[in-house]
Amino acid sequence: MAQERFYYSSKSSPLISADESIVNQILTMYEDGTSVGLIKETFPDIKINNNLYMFLPYVITDDICDCGKPLYRKTKGRTSFAAELIYCPACRHDETPDCLCKTCILKRKNELEARKMHFYKTWDSYYDNTYNSDIELSNLSIYEEVQLVILIHEYFNKESKSFNFINARLIEVNFGVRQLPTEIFKFTKAFIDKKILIPEKEVEYSTSLDHYGDLGLFQPQLTLANCQWTLNLAKDGTTLTVGEIFNYLVKKDYTAAQREIFWKECYQESIINYFEYSTRNYANFDLIKQNLELIADELFNHYSLSKAYRLIYYGIQRTLTHKAKYSTTIKSANSYLRNLMLSNIEKYNLPEHKPNLKDFNPVELSESYFTHYIKRYILRSNQEYFYYNLADIRHKF
Ligand SMILES: [Zn+2]
Numbered sequence: 213m214a215q216e217r218f219y220y221s222s223k224s225s226p227l228i229s230a231d232e233s234i235v236n237q238i239l240t241m242y243e244d245g246t247s248v249g250l251i252k253e254t255f256p257d258i259k260i261n262n263n264l265y266m267f268l269p270y271v272i273t274d275d276i277c278d279c280g281k282p283l284y285r286k287t288k289g290r291t292s293f294a295a296e297l298i299y300c301p302a303c304r305h306d307e308t309p310d311c312l313c314k315t316c317i318l319k320r321k322n323e324l325e326a327r328k329m330h331f332y333k334t335w336d337s338y339y340d341n342t343y344n345s346d347i348e349l350s351n352l353s354i355y356e357e358v359q360l361v362i363l364i365h366e367y368f369n370k371e372s373k374s375f376n377f378i379n380a381r382l383i384e385v386n387f388g389v390r391q392l393p394t395e396i397f398k399f400t401k402a403f404i405d406k407k408i409l410i411p412e413k414e415v416e417y418s419t420s421l422d423h424y425g426d427l428g429l430f431q432p433q434l435t436l437a438n439c440q441w442t443l444n445l446a447k448d449g450t451t452l453t454v455g456e457i458f459n460y461l462v463k464k465d466y467t468a469a470q471r472e473i474f475w476k477e478c479y480q481e482s483i484i485n486y487f488e489y490s491t492r493n494y495a496n497f498d499l500i501k502q503n504l505e506l507i508a509d510e511l512f513n514h515y516s517l518s519k520a521y522r523l524i525y526y527g528i529q530r531t532l533t534h535k536a537k538y539s540t541t542i543k544s545a546n547s548y549l550r551n552l553m554l555s556n557i558e559k560y561n562l563p564e565h566k567p568n569l570k571d572f573n574p575v576e577l578s579e580s581y582f583t584h585y586i587k588r589y590i591l592r593s594n595q596e597y598f599y600y601n602l603a604d605i606r607h608k609f
């Protein structure tokens with residue numbers, strides 16, 4: 213006898229050949245929570261096994277599918293299938309968000325099209341309001357100028373005339389994804405915030421872009437990977453290409469005062485790197501940043517890097533001995549180091565001690581892109597500055 217009220221997803225269901233009223237009884241028992249064992253015993257003629265749920269049919273409902281045929285419903289499973297299932301045997305509609313029936317595919321396509329249209333409209337006005345004026349190149353600080361040269365040098369592709377940030381994301385730590393180096397990440401983000409680096413207006417729509425914030429304001433989720441980026445800079449009111457900006461900046465001549473500022477940056481970075489290198493490798497305690505900056509400032513005024521390294525080496529060794537002997541806290545070890553450094557800076561600057569202080573080139577310390585660029589292209593020297601104190605260097609500038 214045909215079962216017109218049921219649809220089976222498994223053609224090997226033992227219930228297919230049973231009488232419709234028996235199938236109804238089995239369904240009711242299953243829904244009431246009767247054990248499969250008891251159901252088996254009640255209907256010994258039907259080959260029910262422990263996978264009964266798999267073989268239960270969908271039952272016809274009064275609801276009509278978009279295709280005009282009735283929808284069927286399957287009761288929820290007791291363990292793994294916790295939700296009711298809906299199915300239309302005629303068009304295979306299953307009411308899930310990724311249903312593959314023709315109607316749902318078309319519906320999703322139309323929805324996407326509508327979102328896309330809405331996005332482009334919103335994006336256009338957002339873009340025109342947000343990026344409505346160039347920034348004058350002369351408003352950049354000398355630090356930004358150098359950072360910009362580095363960014364162009366490292367990430368601009370001359371052939372495609374675009375920045376190549378593929379895979380680079382503005383998310384700081386994300387395992388498995390190649391990141392911008394932290395230093396470049398920081399200034400790239402600052403360039404974006406200042407609208408120096410801006411997306412091209414022509415973007416390819418993706419759902420990750422059309423985002424609305426808590427206040428309902430449009431905030432496109434711009435990542436380096438999902439847009440093409442360009443620079444938003446002008447000179448005397450004329451918009452410049454990335455190539456023109458680069459050429460202008462690499463040819464720029466810096467004054468003696470500016471060179472000294474650049475040198476100070478490099479110097480302080482080297483000092484702080486060496487302190488950090490020392491504590492990481494030998495001392496295993498955190499140094500207080502303000503102390504380091506203070507010490508670096510004092511060293512800069514009187515010592516070449518080569519001699520500053522020697523003083524730091526002494527300072528760290530003495531602090532370690534002191535720390536071991538008196539089991540001092542990190543805080544008092546920091547004070548000890550600061551006081552010792554400041555007094556040695558004074559002491560070794562006296563004429564009678566000066567000749568005793570030897571040059572020291574401890575290790576190959578890593579340097580930032582910034583320092584590397586300054587030394588190589590602006591100061592045009594890698595080694596000589598290492599042995600000069602500020603007075604020598606001023607003389608050179
Ligand atoms: Zn249908």
Ligand SMILES: [Zn+2]
Pocket residue numbers: 304305306307311312313314315316317
């Ligand atoms: Zn569907």
